[in-house]
């Protein structure tokens with residue numbers, strides 16, 4: 367039987383790569399339902415290529431545009447509630463969670479509640495409500511398989527290993543688009559500069575997160591929840607080539623690493639087929655050509671967002687949701703010219719300091735904290 371897949375965020379970078387993987391294995395995978403934001407043109411093409419049973423767009427206008435331009439009689443809905451229909455479609459066995467931002471949390475939880483297998487790209491879900499997501503997945507016996515490249519690498523390195531024999535997880539970080547610049551040189555950098563990631567082609571929000579290295583901070587919290595290790599066993603190392611996608615060190619000093627060209631189709635396909643592997647037509651590493659692998663320690667002064675994320679992750683409660691929501695709004699304001707690049711970390715720090723943390727929060731308390739941070743950072747001047 368093919369894996370029957372719903373994709374949340376099908377028009378994005380991960381969504382399109384997922385469809386590319388599906389295209390390469392038509393006998394293994396079938397598309398059931400697709401959800402996206404406002405990119406109606408891309409969705410019209412996807413409907414024509416994959417004939418889903420249902421489509422959801424974020425807005426009425428986008429839904430009407432899709433409806434008016436598709437040949438097939440596919441139901442098209444819109445809005446956040448309709449995302450749940452895609453996530454829980456009765457014909458779907460697998461949900462790829464690849465909407466950007468904490469808006470991906472409710473449909474991802476709904477998919478877990480409905481017992482679907484999950485391929486998780488949306489790291490904001492785990493940062494915002496890690497304890498709730500992981501507990502529900504355990505209760506429902508749902509496998510939560512990482513798509514994020516570092517976490518996919520660690521997932522592969524941990525396969526068949528004992529957790530008690532792990533010394534530490536080592537996340538690699540490219541350093542982002544400004545890795546060659548000092549902090550003083552960051553004062554006047556522009557969104558165009560920041561969107562120029564050295565190794566990966568990704569959506570705009572995560573590309574800015576890579577430049578501030580908030581991405582690595584979010585990934586530390588993501589690793590904590592996915593693999594169940596305390597923060598002192600999770601480390602970050604700079605690796606400018608993004609070839610070693612992450613590593614696991616064991617108690618005997620042995621280190622396992624997963625390597626490959628920076629291509630998200632690899633972790634996406636592995637998430638869909640693990641523990642098995644399928645072929646992929648893609649660029650390969652060639653060690654007969656000169657290949658350099660460099661590693662450097664992370665300077666927390668240069669990249670304060672990583673330090674912030676460790677501190678926030680250790681405090682827990684509603685604070686990671688505040689960090690995440692504040693960052694989402696700050697990145698959006700940077701991209702729209704309302705905030706400087708260094709302003710991103712400043713306003714996130716202000717939100718964290720102003721928040722009264724609720725310990726062991728309910729989902730409602732987490733959503734409230736998320737909204738509180740969005741309002742606060744939306745008003746802050748910088």
Ligand SMILES: NC(=O)C1=CN([C@@H]2O[C@H](COP(=O)(O)OP(=O)(O)OC[C@H]3O[C@@H](n4cnc5c(N)ncnc54)[C@H](OP(=O)(O)O)[C@@H]3O)[C@@H](O)[C@H]2O)C=CC1
Pocket residue numbers: 374375376377378379380381401402403404405406423424464465466467469487488489490513514515566567568569570571572630
């Ligand atoms: N790109 C990558 O290589 C990696 C991404 N990730 C994570 O995966 C997630 C997606 O990243 P990426 O693909 O780069 O992001 P993109 O910005 O490329 O894509 C985001 C997707 O979410 C959709 N979307 C946005 N808002 C809504 C909404 N309100 N309702 C429904 N859909 C919505 C977009 O639709 P539309 O465009 O139509 O508006 C688009 O399909 C993020 O959490 C990111 O951190 C993790 C590792 C690597």
Ligand SMILES: CC(=O)[C@@H](O)[C@H](O)COP(=O)(O)O
Pocket residue numbers: 514515516538539540541542566572575576577581582630
């Ligand atoms: C592809 C992927 O997983 C991204 O999260 C990537 O890791 C970004 O790279 P850096 O955050 O290391 O710049």
Ligand SMILES: [Mn+2]
Pocket residue numbers: 514515516517585
């Ligand atoms: Mn990553």
